[in-house]
Amino acid sequence: MQLDDMLTAWATHGEKIDRLLDVNEHLLRDVTTRKVRSALLPHLAWRTFEVAVGIAVSILSGTVLSQHLDNVLYVTVAGSVFLFAVFLTITTAMLIVRALQLDHGGRVADVQHQVAKLKRAEFHAFKWALLGGVVLWLPALLVLAEALLGSESTTHRGHTHAIDSQLLAHVPLPWLLANIAFGLVALAIGQFWAKKHVDTKLRSPWGQRLLDHVSGRQLRAISRHIDELSAFSNEASAR
Amino acid sequence: MRIMHSMALDANQFTELIRQHRGLIHKVTLAYCADPTDREDVAQEIAAQLWRARDKYDERFRITTWIYRIALNVAISFYRRERRHHTGRQPLDEQLLVQTGDEQLEVSEDVQRLLVCINTLGAIEKALVLLYLDGHDHAAIADVLGTSNSNVGTKLNRIKAKLRTCLTGGAPTTTPENSNATR
Numbered sequence: 001m002q003l004d005d006m007l008t009a010w011a012t013h014g015e016k017i018d019r020l021l022d023v024n025e026h027l028l029r030d031v032t033t034r035k036v037r038s039a040l041l042p043h044l045a046w047r048t049f050e051v052a053v054g055i056a057v058s059i060l061s062g063t064v065l066s067q068h069l070d071n072v073l074y075v076t077v078a079g080s081v082f083l084f085a086v087f088l089t090i091t092t093a094m095l096i097v098r099a100l101q102l103d104h105g106g107r108v109a110d111v112q113h114q115v116a117k118l119k120r121a122e123f124h125a126f127k128w129a130l131l132g133g134v135v136l137w138l139p140a141l142l143v144l145a146e147a148l149l150g151s152e153s154t155t156h157r158g159h160t161h162a163i164d165s166q167l168l169a170h171v172p173l174p175w176l177l178a179n180i181a182f183g184l185v186a187l188a189i190g191q192f193w194a195k196k197h198v199d200t201k202l203r204s205p206w207g208q209r210l211l212d213h214v215s216g217r218q219l220r221a222i223s224r225h226i227d228e229l230s231a232f233s234n235e236a237s238a239r
Numbered sequence: 240m241r242i243m244h245s246m247a248l249d250a251n252q253f254t255e256l257i258r259q260h261r262g263l264i265h266k267v268t269l270a271y272c273a274d275p276t277d278r279e280d281v282a283q284e285i286a287a288q289l290w291r292a293r294d295k296y297d298e299r300f301r302i303t304t305w306i307y308r309i310a311l312n313v314a315i316s317f318y319r320r321e322r323r324h325h326t327g328r329q330p331l332d333e334q335l336l337v338q339t340g341d342e343q344l345e346v347s348e349d350v351q352r353l354l355v356c357i358n359t360l361g362a363i364e365k366a367l368v369l370l371y372l373d374g375h376d377h378a379a380i381a382d383v384l385g386t387s388n389s390n391v392g393t394k395l396n397r398i399k400a401k402l403r404t405c406l407t408g409g410a411p412t413t414t415p416e417n418s419n420a421t422r
């Protein structure tokens with residue numbers, strides 16, 4: 001037997017290697033897609049719950065707003081809460097749409113890119129919810145309490161107070177404004193700090209860890225599964 | 240003076256290129272690395288080198304010639320480094336030669352025997368045989384290995400004689416690596 005006699009056998013060997021690598025990748029892609037889908041379900045369920053809460057808050061704050069359209073304080077405070085709730089609801093709904101648009105059958109690099117974009121979008125949504133929350137947590141609490149409690153009584157420092165439906169109107173204005181001002185300062189500092197130290201470093205290992213933590217366990221798991229598939233695709237030649 | 244034509248591949252096109260030719264990279268790593276983990280490392284290094292060299296591809300040559308040149312450079316460097324660290328290395332286990340990750344590649348007896356015989360060759364000789372078996376002509380082989388056509392012809396005849404002995408049942412004789420055999 002000579003080397004020249006082996007040319008056909010070697011060509012067949014090459015074809016077998018190609019076929020086997022294709023089959024392995026196909027199987028791994030199937031398994032990974034199933035894992036990604038099952039990791040995505042709790043993520044979508046949680047985001048859907050958030051949208052439902054956002055819609056409820058929007059309706060409640062919108063109701064309070066509509067009842068006091070002639071009051072500048074209400075228009076300003078309840079209006080801000082309403083707009084913030086609508087903004088967060090739309091942002092969360094867009095996150096759901098983006099998650100649903102993940103192309104499981106696409107190229108691995110594309111799926112990785114989509115997941116990375118989704119994680120960055122999750123981070124920005126979280127950032128604005130956090131910063132906006134610092135400004136509006138107190139007004140939101142008052143507006144929602146007014147919408148939910150109406151004219152019920154409440155106990156404060158051992159004394160029972162009857163409160164009417166215009167809860168916001170009874171809050172000392174300077175105190176409310178001081179809280180909002182503090183929140184706005186915190187928002188400005190937070191946004192400045194995020195832009196300078198976080199947004200520009202989201203691709204660094206530190207930024208990736210932050211994205212992992214902010215975007216949650218499910219997206220972390222999805223990233224891991226896709227990365228495994230990517231590692232196989234890129235390294236399959238070595239197996 | 241040779242004119243270089245850049246491929247200007249983006250990341251996705253490059254990944255696709257690697258995917259299309261992973262069988263080639265697999266064959267190279269299989270010939271030079273006994274350990275599957277080493278094969279993964281070498282394949283990663285090959286991919287990294289291909290990415291770095293993607294602007295230097297000369298379109299007058301086949302894409303496989305370009306991939307072979309880089310893959311063999313990486314694999315041969317690894318092989319020589321390993322030889323320095325493991326001077327008393329044993330011949331490769333036949334099973335190791337045909338393992339392909341989780342799945343076992345069904346390799347015909349002829350190819351198994353050929354792989355064992357190829358493993359007895361030196362680093363450059365292995366490269367020459369791989370290129371020859373994959374249908375590259377003498378000019379392409381000479382270009383990949385940086386030598387002359389006539390040198391390729393001479394070496395190939397010598398290797399064929401060695402492999403004939405090995406394939407027909409003669410005791411395979413390990414060739415000491417000739418580090419500057421072709422350059």
